[in-house]
Amino acid sequence: MAHIDYYLGTISPWCYLAGDRLEQIAARHGAQITYKPLDLLQLFDRTGGVRPAQRHASRMEYRNQELPRWADHLDMPLNLKPAHWPVNMAPSSYAIIAAQAAGGDVGALVQGFLRAVWAEERDISDDAVIRDILGANGFDPSLADTGLFVGAETYGRNLEQAVAAGAFGAPFYVVRETDQRFWGQDRLDFLDRHLAAL
Template sequence: MAHIDYYLGTVSPWCYFGHDRFEQIAARHEASVTYKPIDLFQLFDRTGGVRPQARHPNRLAYRSQELARWADYLELPLNAPPNPFPNTAPSSYAIIAAQASRTGDTGRLVGAVLRAHFVDGRDIADDATLRAILQETGFDPGLVDSGLFVGAETYGRNLDQAIEAGVFGGPFYIVRETDQRFWGQDRLEFLERHLAAL
């Protein structure tokens, strides 16, 4: 059975677009998944990328068109969040704590956080919002508080591990057994072909 390290950012629309399809692919191939939320902005800083807010207007205009095209193609709702770049640490800590608790479906939680941000416009940096999302997905809402320490520690370590593993953007999927790396939701077909060949 393959194991996939899934590096993600909770405010990445590309993670939102790819998440459900990735979950289906992993399930079809009985692959286990470790969810590794990271600070994508710090990742960009450390690997030669440019934060969206600092990109040239031409790139931002193209990005807007691409987001609309992909949303239409995938038939997924996409609403501009009131705050497009909230602090990602709280939502990442919640995901990390939930995964460590081994009490529910972490993939379902990740999807709920992404939808809360990109569909419902909820504030995923707000503790009350995160408690509600945890409860909605079958986790103890108290993880927002009890998982703070392990979340913070792991969040920083995830970023270091990402850079060591060759990650430079998100979503980024790495098959541990083969060190095959797939960047972007538009590479999920290649990930599935690889899993099928194992």
């Protein structure tokens, strides 16, 4: 069985646009996914990237054209300038980490947080929003409180693991068995083909 490490940022529009395609691919090939939310801005800092606020205007202008193109192509709603972006990624990431330890549909939970930012104008750093998204996706809302210590430790460890694995952005997918790396939601077809060949 192949194992995919999925490095993600809960405020990334590109992670949002991935939708549930990773989960569909994994199900098709019997692969297992480990969700590894991390501080995406620190990942940029550690690996030579540039935070969005510091990028050249031409790069941001292109981003503002490309995101709606992809949203239209994938038939997904997208607010290019969400009311709550950027926000602290840590609380929603801790919730995902706690939910993964508890067991359940973590993919749907991840998408719930991303959709909240990019389509629903919700603040995913707010405790009430986090509890609501947990509950709406079949998890105990109290995970927002009980998983804080382990979540904080794992969140930091995920960043270190991402750097060691060669990740430098999100979404970033690493197939453990082959060390094949796929950066971006537009590389999911390549991940699909790779798993099919194993």
